[in-house]
Amino acid sequence: SGTARSLENILRENGFATEGLTHEGLDRLRTLLLKTGEADPDRIAGLRSNRALVLPGGLAIMIAAFDALGLEAMKVSEGALRHGVLYDLLGRVQHRDMREATVAQFMRRYHIDAAQAERVRALSLKIYDALTPGADRDEDPDRLMLEWAARLAETGLSIAHAGYHKHSAYVLSNADMPGFSRMEQARLARIVLSHRGKLGKVQDAGFEGADWKLVFALRLGSLILRSRTDAKLPFLRVAADAAGFAIDLPQSWLDDNPLSADALDAEAGHWKTVGMKLEVNGLSDKKVSVLKLGR
Numbered sequence: 001s002g003t004a005r006s007l008e009n010i011l012r013e014n015g016f017a018t019e020g021l022t023h024e025g026l027d028r029l030r031t032l033l034l035k036t037g038e039a040d041p042d043r044i045a046g047l048r049s050n051r052a053l054v055l056p057g058g059l060a061i062m063i064a065a066f067d068a069l070g071l072e073a074m075k076v077s078e079g080a081l082r083h084g085v086l087y088d089l090l091g092r093v094q095h096r097d098m099r100e101a102t103v104a105q106f107m108r109r110y111h112i113d114a115a116q117a118e119r120v121r122a123l124s125l126k127i128y129d130a131l132t133p134g135a136d137r138d139e140d141p142d143r144l145m146l147e148w149a150a151r152l153a154e155t156g157l158s159i160a161h162a163g164y165h166k167h168s169a170y171v172l173s174n175a176d177m178p179g180f181s182r183m184e185q186a187r188l189a190r191i192v193l194s195h196r197g198k199l200g201k202v203q204d205a206g207f208e209g210a211d212w213k214l215v216f217a218l219r220l221g222s223l224i225l226r227s228r229t230d231a232k233l234p235f236l237r238v239a240a241d242a243a244g245f246a247i248d249l250p251q252s253w254l255d256d257n258p259l260s261a262d263a264l265d266a267e268a269g270h271w272k273t274v275g276m277k278l279e280v281n282g283l284s285d286k287k288v289s290v291l292k293l294g295r
Contacts (some may be wrong), residue, residue, distance in 0.1 A: 001077065001079065001080040001081065002040050002051070002080070003051070003054060003055075003058035003062070003243075004021065004062070004076045005076055005078075006027070006046075006047070006048065006058070006076075007021055007026070007055075007058065007059065007062060007076075008020060008021055008053045008076045009046045010029060010044060010045070010046040010047055010055075011025040011026070011028075011046075011270045013027070013046030013258065014032070014044070014045050014046065016028045016029055019036075019075075020073055020074055020075045020076055021062065021073065021076060022072065022073045022074075023063075023067075023071060023072050023073070024064050025099035026059065026062060026063050026066060027063070028107065029059060030059060030063065031250055032044065033055075033056060033059065037118075039051075039052040039053070039055040039056055040052070044232040047240050051201040058128070058265030063111055087234050088289060094104070094226065097179065098178050099148070099177075099180055099184075100179075101149055101178075101179070102177050102179050102180065103148050103152060106155060106175075106177075107142035107151060107152070110154075110155045110156075110157075110158045110171070111157075111158050111167060112151070112152070112154050112155060112157070112158075112181070113154060113157075113231075115278060116180065116225070117150065117151045117153070117154065118151075119220045119225050119228075120150045120153065120218070120222055120225055120228070121147055121150035121151055123220075123221040123224060123225060124146055124147075124217045124218050124220075124221035124222075124235065125143065125146060125147060125149045125150075125217070126236075127216070127217040127218040127220055127221060127236070127238055127249075128142075128143060128146055128213060128214065129143075129216065130238050131213050131216075131238060131239075131240045132213070132239070138257075142210045142214060144212070145184070145187065145191065145214060146182065146191070146214045146217060146218060148188055149188055149191040149192050149195065149214065149218055150187070150218055150221065151219065152168065152172060152192060153165070153168060153195050153222065154167075154168065154169060155167070155168040155171050155172065155192070156168035156170070159171075163197075165192060165193055165195055165196050165197060166193065167194050168189075168192045168193070169189045169193035170189075172185065172188055172189040172192055173185065173186065187211070190202060190205050190207070190216050191211065191212070191215055191218065193223050194207075194215045194216040194218075194219070195215065195219055195222055196219065196222060197270075198272055199215075199270045199274045200273045200274065201272065202215075202274075203274050205275070212276070213240060216238075216240070216245050219267065220238070220247065220267075223260060223263050223264065224236070224260065226259070226260060226263070234249055234253040235248075235249070235250055235253075235283075235288045235291065235292060236248070237291070243277050244271055244276035244278055244279075245271070245276070245277070245278050245279070246278070246279040246280075246281065247264070247278070247279070247280045247281065248281045248283050249264075249280065249281070249282060249283065250282070250283055250284075250285060250288045251282030251283060251284060251285075252285055254282050263278070264280045267280075267281060
């Protein structure tokens with residue numbers, strides 16, 4: 001923003017443009033710089049000494065932007081980065097969150113299976129809510145982070161199926177994601193990286209208690225929905241303590257879904273590698289019926 005305002009001032013002071021930035025005016029300023037051999041405030045009207053060092057680079061980038069976008073003129077905004085941050089925060093309060101728009105754009109850009117993402121999102125949030133009873137759902141930033149992670153977990157499938165969670169995490173770590181702070185973006189990438197495969201890869205990622213709950217909810221949701229269909233979900237009860245997690249499922253469902261049952265057995269081993277336990281209990285149909293009636 002500072003460079004754009006500086007360029008506008010120089011173009012106006014030298015008679016290269018009357019308002020804003022123009023392609024012709026920028027070209028004339030480039031010619032002037034080449035003629036003077038340096039950005040000299042004493043020889044270039046409107047150039048402040050504190051802008052002299054960055055002017056050539058800023059001018060080169062601006063001309064490249066004009067050329068790439070086919071622009072002839074551009075108005076200069078008086079706003080700066082701090083104003084953008086304030087507008088973003090105000091938008092979140094008024095439920096116009098730029099982060100939501102970014103997530104939706106990424107889903108389109110990377111051709112994410114929206115139906116599967118919605119299944120995983122809904123079940124993961126259900127699991128998380130069971131682990132955090134009484135929490136304010138609308139004001140819980142961790143819950144919102146889980147929702148975004150569930151929707152973007154398969155970003156990397158557009159790159160390769162094998163190890164796609166690693167590709168997803170790489171994209172989310174390095175792509176421009178308007179609305180997300182760098183810390184939010186890094187956390188989102190870590191959770192997505194952790195949603196499948198071995199957990200040892202994130203053991204030193206600086207996860208806290210809340211992060212592990214998000215990882216558990218997303219891993220379990222993805223595992224149970226591995227068939228990628230709208231099949232009826234089994235009764236599911238989860239619990240957490242300082243040592244780890246526990247899952248109760250109907251034994252009949254485990255018997256009818258041997259691949260998922262094997263995956264849950266392997267899941268216990270993954271959690272053990274990070275010093276946490278995972279207990280999977282198969283409940284009789286009679287027990288499940290009693291629990292459902294108890295609800």
